[in-house]
Amino acid sequence: xxxxxxxxxxxxxxxxxxxxxxxxxxxxxxxxxxxxxxxxxxxxxxxxxxxxxxxxxxxxxxxxxxxxxxxxxxxxxxxxxxxxxxxxxxxxxxxxxxxxxxxxxxxxxxxxxxxxxxxxxxxxxxxxxxxxxxxxxxxxxxxxxxxxxxxxxxxxxx
Numbered sequence: 756x757x758x759x760x761x762x763x764x765x766x767x768x769x770x771x772x773x774x775x776x777x778x779x780x781x782x783x784x785x786x787x788x789x790x791x792x793x794x795x796x797x798x799x800x801x802x803x804x805x806x807x808x809x810x811x812x813x814x815x816x817x818x819x820x821x822x823x824x825x826x827x828x829x830x831x832x833x834x835x836x837x838x839x840x841x842x843x844x845x846x847x848x849x850x851x852x853x854x855x856x857x858x859x860x861x862x863x864x865x866x867x868x869x870x871x872x873x874x875x876x877x878x879x880x881x882x883x884x885x886x887x888x889x890x891x892x893x894x895x896x897x898x899x900x901x902x903x904x905x906x907x908x909x910x911x912x913x
Contacts (some may be wrong), residue, residue: 773811773835779805780830780834792882793891802827802836807867808896815902817867820894841891848883848892855879857900868899875900 768892785801796850801821801895820837826846827833833840841847858878865872876897883892 771815772810774812775835776809776814777805778835779803782824782830785821793823795891800824802830804830804833810902813900813902814867814869814899816896816898817864818894818896822892823873826891827862837892846885846891848887851881851883851886851892853879853881855904858889858897860897864897868897870901871900875886876905 764826781803782800783803785795786801789795789801790797790799792800801823804818804820804822806818808818826841832902833889838847851894856878859873860868860870860876862872863911864876865874868876878895879894879898881892881894881896883894884890
């Protein structure tokens with residue numbers, strides 16, 4: 756949990772072949788919570804990427820990423836890895852804050868993830884930052900709990 760990786764990198768490390776099924780790649784006005792998270796002014800547009808993340812053709816996660824239009828001026832240009840695309844264009848996050856919690860899948864989410872209604876899923880909110888400290892990514896990921904777990908090593912000082 757201490758290394759910033761893309762979803763594709765994580766799946767490769769676990770021996771899976773990652774892919775995406777795009778649901779939306781468009782622009783919209785930033786919602787109030789997106790403005791706050793990304794430090795945007797009222798009325799600014801954001802690129803909105805909504806997709807299913809697959810591993811070996813199995814749906815692993817439903818993901819919605821929001822980025823300032825200045826960071827992602829052409830959402831249609833993102834193919835597989837968002838971070839690879841951003842790196843190639845000089846705007847990949849170097850640091851991120853993640854909040855992870857469990858939620859129960861409502862009917863729409865359960866259908867997207869191909870799990871039973873009410874099944875526990877991991878809900879991850881990530882805000883990614885450039886070296887300058889500018890927030891450039893807000894991603895909400897809903898991950899199947901039957902494929903995902905997190906391990907963190909902790910040490911006591913002194």
